[in-house]
Amino acid sequence: MKIRVGYGIDVHQLAEGETLFIGGVKFDYHLGTVGHSDADVLLHAISDAILGAAGLRDIGYHFPDTSGEYKNIDSKILLKRVISLIEENNWRVENVDATVVLEQPKVNSRIHEIKDVLSTILKVTKDAVGIKATTSEKLGYVGAEKGIQAHAVALLIKDE
Ligand SMILES: [Zn+2]
Numbered sequence: 554m555k556i557r558v559g560y561g562i563d564v565h566q567l568a569e570g571e572t573l574f575i576g577g578v579k580f581d582y583h584l585g586t587v588g589h590s591d592a593d594v595l596l597h598a599i600s601d602a603i604l605g606a607a608g609l610r611d612i613g614y615h616f617p618d619t620s621g622e623y624k625n626i627d628s629k630i631l632l633k634r635v636i637s638l639i640e641e642n643n644w645r646v647e648n649v650d651a652t653v654v655l656e657q658p659k660v661n662s663r664i665h666e667i668k669d670v671l672s673t674i675l676k677v678t679k680d681a682v683g684i685k686a687t688t689s690e691k692l693g694y695v696g697a698e699k700g701i702q703a704h705a706v707a708l709l710i711k712d713e
Pocket residue numbers: 563564565588592593594597
């Protein structure tokens with residue numbers, strides 16, 4: 554059996570008039586993330602962690618923002634494609650652990666929904682999906698609500 558760890562980080566700007574998706578769940582808030590896709594910072598960090606563990610570059614490589622195909626695309630679709638890519642290489646997800654960093658809105662009450670979304674896409678049980686939220690204590694661009702960050706690690710397994 555082979556095991557591999559991967560790490561991912563993602564950042565998006567926040568702006569008025571944009572929608573806010575975090576972990577595949579829509580939040581009702583006056584600010585949303587700016588990006589080519591739906592700009593789901595948590596799904597992008599998790600996607601990069603999974604691709605990184607399999608040595609398969611990153612989501613910008615597989616789904617370039619210069620391609621019209623990915624304009625406003627639901628990042629759940631991108632994550633499903635990431636899972637297909639690792640499965641082609643006989644990898645499966647053992648667990649992921651991720652943290653989203655933002656001041657507002659509060660994410661904790663929606664974490665069970667995010668875990669539902671992710672456990673289905675990643676084909677793991679809910680206890681294999683760690684989702685945490687923290688603030689940056691009003692410091693820096695996250696503190697000023699100019700941007701939002703997510704960090705993730707993923708562990709992959711291959712039987713051989
Ligand atoms: Zn992103």
